[in-house]
Structures are given as C-alpha cells and as structure tokens.
Amino acid sequence: MAEFIRFDRITKFFGALCVVENLDLSIAKGEFVSLLGPSGSGKTTLLMMLAGFESPTSGAILVDGSAVNDVPTHRRDMGVVFQSYALFPHMTVGENIAFPLQMRGVARADTAERVRRALDMVQLSALADRRPSQLSGGQQQRVALARALVFEPRVVLMDEPLGALDKQLREQMQLDIRDLHRRLGLTIVFVTHDQSEALTMSDRVAVFNKGRIEQIGTPRQVYDEPGTRFVAEFIGETNLVEGVVEAVEGQEATVRLASGLRIVSAVTGDLAPGGPVHLSIRPERIQLAETPAEQRNCLETEVADSVYQGDHLRVQLQNAVHPLVAKLDRRSREFPPGTKVYAAFSSGDCRIIRP
Amino acid sequence: MVLRLSKLVFALLAILFLVVPLIAILPLAFTSSVILTYPMPSWSMRWFTELFTADAWRRAIINSLIIGSGATILATVLGTAAALGLRNRLLRFRGFFRTMFLLPMVVPAVVLGVGMQVLLARVGLINSYAGVIVAHTVVAVPFVVVSVSGALAGIDRRVELAAQSLGAPPVTVFRRVTLPLALPGVLSGAVLAFATSLDEVVLTLFVAGPNQRTLARQMFSSIRENISPAIAAAAFLFITVTLLAGFAVILFRSVLARRR
Numbered sequence: 134m135a136e137f138i139r140f141d142r143i144t145k146f147f148g149a150l151c152v153v154e155n156l157d158l159s160i161a162k163g164e165f166v167s168l169l170g171p172s173g174s175g176k177t178t179l180l181m182m183l184a185g186f187e188s189p190t191s192g193a194i195l196v197d198g199s200a201v202n203d204v205p206t207h208r209r210d211m212g213v214v215f216q217s218y219a220l221f222p223h224m225t226v227g228e229n230i231a232f233p234l235q236m237r238g239v240a241r242a243d244t245a246e247r248v249r250r251a252l253d254m255v256q257l258s259a260l261a262d263r264r265p266s267q268l269s270g271g272q273q274q275r276v277a278l279a280r281a282l283v284f285e286p287r288v289v290l291m292d293e294p295l296g297a298l299d300k301q302l303r304e305q306m307q308l309d310i311r312d313l314h315r316r317l318g319l320t321i322v323f324v325t326h327d328q329s330e331a332l333t334m335s336d337r338v339a340v341f342n343k344g345r346i347e348q349i350g351t352p353r354q355v356y357d358e359p360g361t362r363f364v365a366e367f368i369g370e371t372n373l374v375e376g377v378v379e380a381v382e383g384q385e386a387t388v389r390l391a392s393g394l395r396i397v398s399a400v401t402g403d404l405a406p407g408g409p410v411h412l413s414i415r416p417e418r419i420q421l422a423e424t425p426a427e428q429r430n431c432l433e434t435e436v437a438d439s440v441y442q443g444d445h446l447r448v449q450l451q452n453a454v455h456p457l458v459a460k461l462d463r464r465s466r467e468f469p470p471g472t473k474v475y476a477a478f479s480s481g482d483c484r485i486i487r488p
Numbered sequence: 489m490v491l492r493l494s495k496l497v498f499a500l501l502a503i504l505f506l507v508v509p510l511i512a513i514l515p516l517a518f519t520s521s522v523i524l525t526y527p528m529p530s531w532s533m534r535w536f537t538e539l540f541t542a543d544a545w546r547r548a549i550i551n552s553l554i555i556g557s558g559a560t561i562l563a564t565v566l567g568t569a570a571a572l573g574l575r576n577r578l579l580r581f582r583g584f585f586r587t588m589f590l591l592p593m594v595v596p597a598v599v600l601g602v603g604m605q606v607l608l609a610r611v612g613l614i615n616s617y618a619g620v621i622v623a624h625t626v627v628a629v630p631f632v633v634v635s636v637s638g639a640l641a642g643i644d645r646r647v648e649l650a651a652q653s654l655g656a657p658p659v660t661v662f663r664r665v666t667l668p669l670a671l672p673g674v675l676s677g678a679v680l681a682f683a684t685s686l687d688e689v690v691l692t693l694f695v696a697g698p699n700q701r702t703l704a705r706q707m708f709s710s711i712r713e714n715i716s717p718a719i720a721a722a723a724f725l726f727i728t729v730t731l732l733a734g735f736a737v738i739l740f741r742s743v744l745a746r747r748r
Contacts, residue, residue, distance in 0.1 A: 186649055206652040219650040223668045223744075232664075236655030280654065290653075 143192035167331035170341030212281030220265040227261035392454040398483035418482035419459035426477035516720035535721035548706035559624035567632025601694035615697025632677035639673020
C-alpha cells in the first residue's frame with residue numbers, strides 16, 4: 134500500500150525531557166495503526182504532533198507527500214477524538230456535529246443532511262436536540278466520533294477514546310469503530326495503553342517504549358514474534374527465562390538455562406552460539422501432564438496454585454529455579470497444589486529474545 | 489440541640505451585624521422630613537423627586553452611569569484579555585503578572601489616588617471623564633480577572649483543541665467556544681466592575697473635577713454640607729441597582745446552566 138503519513142526522524146523535547154526520540158513511522162492510506170505503550174512512552178505526544186497541537190523539536194511530518202509541520206491545526210483536515218469526548222457543552226448534539234461543516238462553509242441544507250446521516254451512522258438519530266450533558270458516556274463518545282467523521286477528514290486520530298467507558302461498552306465500541314474503518318476506508322491512528330484493544334482493532338500495532346518504537350507489525354506478529362523483552366512482557370502475559378545459546382542447527386537452537394536444563398527453541402534470523410538470551414513462552418502454550426510428554430521440551434515442576442478464572446484455568450508452577458505460569462483450557466482437569474507435573478511445549482512455542 | 493440553636497443565633501447576629509446599617513438608612517429615603525433623622529414624621533417620595541430633579545443630584549446620577557459604563561466596558565475587555573493571557577502555562581513570570589493584575593485590590597486607594605492624580609495631570613487627563621474612567625478601570629480590573637480566570641479554569645482545554653481540529657481558526661475558537669463557555673464569568677466580572685465604579689469615592693476625590701461628580705462623591709460631600717434625606721434616597725437607588733444587577737447575573741447563569 135502507498136505511504137500516506139510519514140514521521141521522518143521526529144524528536145520532541147519538553148524542556149530537558151526527551152519524549153520522542155528520532156522516530157520514523159509510515160502509515161498507509163486506509164490503514165488502522167495503533168500506537169500502544171505505557172503512559173509516558175510518547176505515543177500521545179506523537180498523535181498531538183500529527184494533529185498540530187504540538188510541534189516536533191526536529192524532524193518532519195509528511196501527509197500525502199507534503200510536510201505539515203507549519204500547517205496550523207485548523208487546516209490539517211484531521212478528525213480528532215479525545216478520551217474526554219471534548220464535546221461543546223453549550224451546543225446540542227446536532228450543532229456539535231454541524232460545527233466542522235459550518236467551518237467549511239457547507240450549505241445549510243447540505244449540512245442538515247450530512248448531520249442526519251452521521252447521526253444515523255452512530256445510531257443516535259433520536260438525540261439530535263439533546264445537550265451533551267444529557268447523554269451517557271458511550272453516547273457522548275459516539276457523538277464525538279460522528280463529529281470527527283462528518284467532514285470526511287483525510288485521517289482520524291483517536292487518543293484513548295474508549296478509556297472512560299466500562300468494559301462491555303468498550304468492547305462494543307471497538308467492534309463498531311473497526312466496522313466503520315472497514316466500511317468507510319478510513320485511515321485511523323489510534324492511541325491506547327490497552328494491548329487487547331490494540332490487538333482487536335488494528336491492521337498494525339506500533340509498540341512504544343521511552344519515546345521509541347520497540348516493534349511494529351500486525352497484531353499476530355507483535356504477539357507471536359516479540360522482538361524485544363519489553364514487547365514480550367507488555368503484550369499479553371509471558372514466561373521469560375534466561376539462558377545461553379549452546380548450539381544452533383538450522384531453524385532450531387538449544388538454550389541452556391541456569392539450572393542446566395536445555396530447551397530447544399525455533400529461531401528466525403541469525404543467532405550466534407555462546408550469547409545470553411531470554412526465552413519467551415506464552416502461558417497458553419504450556420501443557421501439563423502427570424507423566425513425561427513426548428514434546429521436545431519437558432520440565433519437571435510442581436503446582437503451586439491453581440485458579441479458576443471462568444474462561445481458563447491459571448496455574449502457577451514452581452520448581453527450584455524456574456517459576457512458570459500456564460493457562461489451561463477451562464475443561465482440563467485441575468491439579469491440586471503440590472502435585473508433581475510435567476510442563477511441556479514444542480520448540481515452536483518458544484521465542485528467542487536477543488538482549 | 490443547644491449547639492444547633494447557638495449556631496443559629498450566631499448566624500442571625502452575624503447577618504444583623506452586616507445589614508443593620510442598611511436597615512438604618514434605607515427607610516429614611518421615604519421620610520417627609522428635611523433632615524436625615526428618626527423619627528420620620530410621615531412617608532413621602534419627595535426625596536426621590538429631589539434626586540431626579542435637583543441639578544446636582546441628576547448630574548451625579550448621569551455621571552455615575554457614564555463613568556460606570558465606561559469603566560465596566562474597559563475593565564471587562566482588559567480583564568478578560570488578561571485572564572486569557574494568564575491561562576498560558578508557558579508564559580514566563582506568570583505568577584508575577586497575575587500578582588500585578590490583582591495588586592489594585594490590596595494597594596490602599598489613597599496611595600493609588602495620589603499617584604493617579606500626578607500621572608493623569610501629566611498626560612492632561614485630570615478633571616476629565618476619561619481620567620475618571622481610567623482610574624475606576626484600574627480598581628475594577630482585578631475583579632474581572634479573578635472572575636474570568638475562574639470561568640476559564642472550568643473549561644476543558646481539549647474542547648478548544650477539538651474545535652481547532654474541526655477547522656476553526658483561533659479567532660473562531662474564541663468566538664464560538666471559549667467566550668460562550670466563559671460568559672457567566674465575564675458577566676459576573678462586568679457586574680462587579682460596575683459596582684466597584686459606582687461605589688468608588690477615594691480615587692474620584694483625587695482625579696475628578698467638579699464636572700465629573702459621581703453619585704458616591706455627591707453623597708460624600710452633601711453629608712457634610714447639609715444632612716438631606718436625598719442621601720438616603722441615593723443610597724436606596726444604589727442598593728436597588730446593585731441588587732438588580734446581581735439578580736440579573738444569577739438569573740442569566742441559571743438559564744445558561746439549564747441549557748447545558
């Protein structure tokens with residue numbers, strides 16, 4: 134896909150504090166990209182720079198081939214949705230949605246028609262004459278969404294738009310926004326600190342840490358093939374164990390753990406023997422049995438605790454050296470604490486993380 | 489029970505302490521006697537007639553209205569601009585500027601008056617309407633700054649950012665979003681400014697000439713010359729205008745609040 138937005142070596146300082154450091158990022162037209170990271174990782178600042186609320190200390194932001202650094206916000210033609218909704222409290226829902234059209238000098242009759250369609254789109258047609266304060270949080274956010282989409286901006290920017298909603302509503306809105314994205318072919322840049330939200334909605338996820346992008350890829354890539362320890366730990370839950378590469382044969386490597394135990398892991402790319410690495414093993418990939426399994430990797434361990442969590446069983450495993458967490462199918466049998474078990478997983482379930 | 493009762497008594501006493509002077513003076517506005525004293529022989533409206541027909545009093549009322557309106561407009565515009573500027577977090581010496589804007593509230597009016605007289609004489613504005621308006625503006629601005637700052641602090645900055653992103657240039661953001669949202673504060677500030685100007689005597693003594701005698705100033709001098717009940721009538725007028733303005737603001741704010 135053609136590149137539509139490009140951040141070219143963007144750096145941003147607030148005083149002496151560097152919040153975004155020499156960052157490059159390209160976004161294609163029609164793409165849904167999430168900026169995911171903990172608070173203070175620079176993701177919101179990057180979005181604010183794209184919207185024109187902040188300007189980069191150095192570097193260029195290009196939209197559709199031309200630099201927008203010096204273009205003021207009101208001429209950037211981007212719809213922004215905030216976590217706090219940011220509706221105009223002194224205007225009705227209809228007036229809120231009409232606002233961007235009035236700013237563009239759209240004819241009155243045309244405005245009314247487009248407002249009506251936007252309200253239809255977010256299923257709020259009956260509430261056009263209400264004030265924002267008379268709406269629930271979810272309704273307010275839908276109004277904000279309609280207002281940001283009604284003028285058909287070239288990009289839609291969302292800053293944790295669902296953060297203030299409760300879980301059920303949030304999940305519904307995630308699907309609604311994803312559906313709008315597909316139907317209207319929108320280009321969306323979405324900031325969130327919620328990894329499951331990023332995985333659910335995005336074409337690509339950019340994982341932020343300390344002002345840099347640690348990894349960018351499809352949800353499947355960042356979850357299954359984390360490139361760094363930070364990504365492995367931030368996205369989903371994982372077991373990280375330290376070890377040293379002992380041998381590399383083709384697509385597999387043998388890693389010796391501190392306990393002397395050897396684990397065979399799949400490898401992508403070059404890997405030299407002798408170096409220290411981390412192994413990441415997702416809890417849901419681990420199987421438990423009371424007899425040794427035939428899998429490549431099999432650790433003898435002991436159940437420390439087992440918690441029923443409705444949709445899965447969470448089992449804490451403990452032997453002298455390697456504490457592990459396993460998530461089992463809710464229908465699998467429960468092991469009482471103290472049971473000796475074998476934790477088994479294939480080489481493909483491991484991921485080697487270079488230091 | 490005893491505690492609650494004593495609280496109530498204390499509250500009533502405190503209120504009484506504040507309004508007794510008003511209770512003492514206001515009925516005298518309706519006396520038929522020629523001197524400002526109790527007991528009142530009978531009720532009469534003659535002093536209100538006097539107020540609106542006697543030349544000195546009529547001029548004073550008109551002067552108060554001219555100077556009050558001028559000072560209110562000027563103070564509201566300047567105070568609102570100051571409050572908007574003080575909102576900028578990146579402003580250097582923000583605390584210093586804020587203090588400077590609020591200073592006229594605490595500086596003794598006598599000191600301000602002397603300085604103002606010297607300064608206005610220099611620029612040729614002494615004994616002129618413009619001079620008195622400027623003087624009153626100086627003491628009225630802090631009220632507007634405080635009131636508008638309070639209103640602005642209640643506005644979510646992201647609402648203004650949203651307006652920008654939706655295509656509104658800065659002036660339009662101010663006109664369509666910031667000002668309407670801050671309007672209750674601006675109006676309260678304007679009323680306070682008007683009341684301040686109406687009430688101001690000390691600065692007026694220093695900078696006004698005989699032609700700019702305001703109502704307050706006229707009361708001040710006539711209480712020494714002749715203790716005419718016209719003073720009480722003027723006081724009544726004062727209170728009424730101030731209360732009406734206050735009620736108007738409260739009414740307007742509640743209408744605005746209901747619309748939100």
